[in-house]
């Protein structure tokens with residue numbers, strides 16, 4: 001089925017995009033940090049609190065049944081979007097960070113001193129620190145796949161980095177700071193040959209293109225609701241059923257138990273074993289709605305539009321003297337990090353903000369990447385499919401004005 | 408001029424500009440007249456913590472007045488510290504300690520800086536007052 005993609009129709013569904021910053025229309029290019037929300041998601045949240053609110057999995061009363069059904073249906077929507085085999089493999093979390101901590105603390109508890117964890121030089125801090133923490137506790141070794149000047153992983157040495165002691169390979173699908181799309185299929189295959197399990201940080205990928213966890217054969221995948229048009233404070237951990245079953249629970253409390261006596265507790269089945277306490281119910285339902293909405297769009301057309309925006313902005317930025325783009329991988333998502341020689345990113349960010357342009361400046365929670373390039377930070381423009389060529393023109397003009405003021 | 412008189416002058420100068428881009432242009436201009444810190448004082452210790460860019464600040468007493476010098480690696484931060492030095496330098500420690508600095512809100516500076524930057528502004532003011540307290544005790 002071919003659907004027509006109209007950026008204006010899409011924009012009309014995002015009320016916040018009508019915002020003015022002073023006298024300037026908002027140009028929102030900070031989608032890597034969080035995405036905006038379509039009206040259907042906002043309505044869904046409103047509807048939940050207006051007409052459906054009740055705790056789930058606990059009551060026989062009508063509202064509890066309604067909200068339990070909606071929450072569990074959201075899980076099924078997400079299962080379908082990821083093409084997971086079973087809905088039990090979909091665990092609700094607080095977000096990407098929470099999902100990685102869950103794996104590190106739970107799977108990590110099964111590891112022994114000397115076991116190795118392999119991550120990469122381009123990870124977000126949330127895919128570094130949890131591993132360093134468990135490594136310190138249990139005497140594990142954290143190793144890094146290096147990258148090249150273009151911001152691509154150097155895979156020539158992968159076979160040496162993967163050893164018989166490698167138990168986990170955890171890496172980002174798409175770099176939030178550089179936009180690089182990593183060849184995860186290859187890495188998953190190589191890791192599996194050594195018997196290691198693979199965690200994919202999909203925080204920056206699922207909002208741009210579809211992934212199929214069964215085709216990829218990754219063991220775990222984590223992402224955040226707020227970056228994929230859903231609410232904040234909710235995310236997903238996908239894990240293969242046998243692995244999740246083998247892992248010890250991470251947090252104890254209500255909902256995750258089968259029986260509790262003064263002496264001992266038996267744990268509930270998946271997915272509830274990893275969902276202690278009252279969850280972010282409206283978050284889960286809202287995320288389900290966001291993914292249902294996203295699935296209704298023509299994902300190929302969306303990707304074509306984003307690639308177009310990336311190419312257009314890259315060409316325009318490259319024409320600015322002394323501007324350097326960080327992250328020039330052959331495979332990139334619609335994110336551009338850059339610096340302009342002789343100017344400070346905070347000056348640029350501040351003057352862009354005055355002209356209605358929202359970009360991110362700083363290290364983007366990826367200090368090892370900044371160390372690699374020996375820079376303190378970058379200016380990052382990250383596009384979503386609701387952005388337009390006209391907005392890029394506005395951004396470039398605003399940037400030129402800022403540069404004129406700073407020179 | 409007292410601190411309050413200097414503040415009043417700044418409020419009047421900013422009132423001329425309607426657009427915040429123009430106000431920033433003015434802030435950038437002010438940064439060009441910043442009394443620069445001597446290279447010897449551009450040390451790790453003299454960096455103000457809490458700013459997103461690097462800001463170095465030094466203070467010393469001349470007669471009974473506190474004299475500030477500074478530098479920053481970002482141009483706007485340089486302008487902002489210059490603005491504060493304009494108001495607070497060459498004043499007695501007591502006057503600096505008691506300064507209310509109402510001009511910051513009056514010109515709308517706080518709301519036009521991102522939270523991190525406005526934290527930087529708060530950190531700059533705090534550091535200047537700390538210097539005043541320290542130099543006051545030394546006398």
Ligand SMILES: Cc1ncc(COP(=O)(O)O)c(C=O)c1O
Nearest residue numbers: 095096097124126172176203224
């Ligand atoms: C690649 C990547 N991983 C992890 C995270 C952390 O996500 P969250 O803060 O939603 O837990 C982010 C968010 O910036 C990210 O870009």
